[in-house]
Amino acid sequence: MTTIRHEFYETDEKLTLSVFDKGADPAQVSVTFRPRSFTYENGDKKLVLEPLKGQIDPEKSDYTVGKVKVEVRLVKVAPGRWSALIGDSPDPLSPFPSSSTTPAVAEARRRHKNWDSVTEAILSSEKNVTSDDDPNAGGDASVNEFFQKLYADADEDTRRAMLKSYQESGGTTLSTNWEEVKKSRVEVKPPEGGEWKKWGV
Template sequence: MAALRHEFYETDEFVTLSIFDRGADPAKVNVDFAPRKLSYTHGDKSLLLEPLQGQIDPSRSQFTVGKVKVEVRLAKTNAVRWGGLVGDSPDPLANSAAPSSSSTTTRSVKPTKNWEGITSEILTNDKEKTTEEDPNVGGDSTLNGFFQKIFGDADDDTKRAMMKSYQESGGTTLSTNWDEVKKAPVEVKPPAGSEWKKWN
């Protein structure tokens, strides 16, 4: 089976995992959630994460299928930062009264329409960039995760300001202040020593 590229970012309550599976058919995507395990399959492509660094609540975990990636949202049972996806550390919630593995339940979830992802889709190109085209792809997921978190947690005006400033400035400016950005087109501000050229 083909392995899939993936990256994640986390809050105290959730781990958001992006699985890069371009053109995934929602009817054929299968995601199984278990307390310390995530299993993703789509045709001959698969991803197995086990044991997860912490415990998740399968009943509150979900996923959405987009054009370029499948976004999986893992609901943590304990509000702590994991620092990684998988690990051998013992489950902090496990104790002598924990249920045996035979009684552990797994749950498959049907995909839902990714309405929030539609606005963020505007900021991405139709094709994934390679590391030669953009050194941040795949390499520095911390920075990408930081901007995803800012955009994901923002209100509608902040998202509108980010999209307008980024598009109108040709990617040279990113503002979160809608009151300032809505007044006029955003100027192109290339880095010092650079010259802005518009390509056809």
């Protein structure tokens, strides 16, 4: 008996297994799906995977015989990643349910959220934030609006402090305290992890 080379990749809902049996005759290939096992036979070549890491739905699982390999699609009963084909992990869904609407399956489906719909619901419930509510709302345009308003409403000393601190620090500091800023040159303070470089250097 020859064990056949195989590999797999998976999503939360399905595991796709490639069985490398070049030139296999579809009429000679025998595949058996069981809740926690899979068997492939072709003449003296055999592949048995048991126990499978998780439970599959034999009714929905299928395979295709190609020229180079046989592609097997194992449909998972409970969504999630296995990260291995076989394993003795406890099976919360055993014994195999006769109906796909058993409480265990319903519970597994309930826990598997549709994140797209959750995101949509959150976004649709959020009101549009204006620059009055949050100066960072709406990107650069709103930030500029905020600083223009701050500058326009400020007194002469505050304006001088804003201009001096912004220019001398290369745009890394904005101070409104003229008493502090007028004493000395304002240092460049790049964000944490950042590095200050002069333009063109």
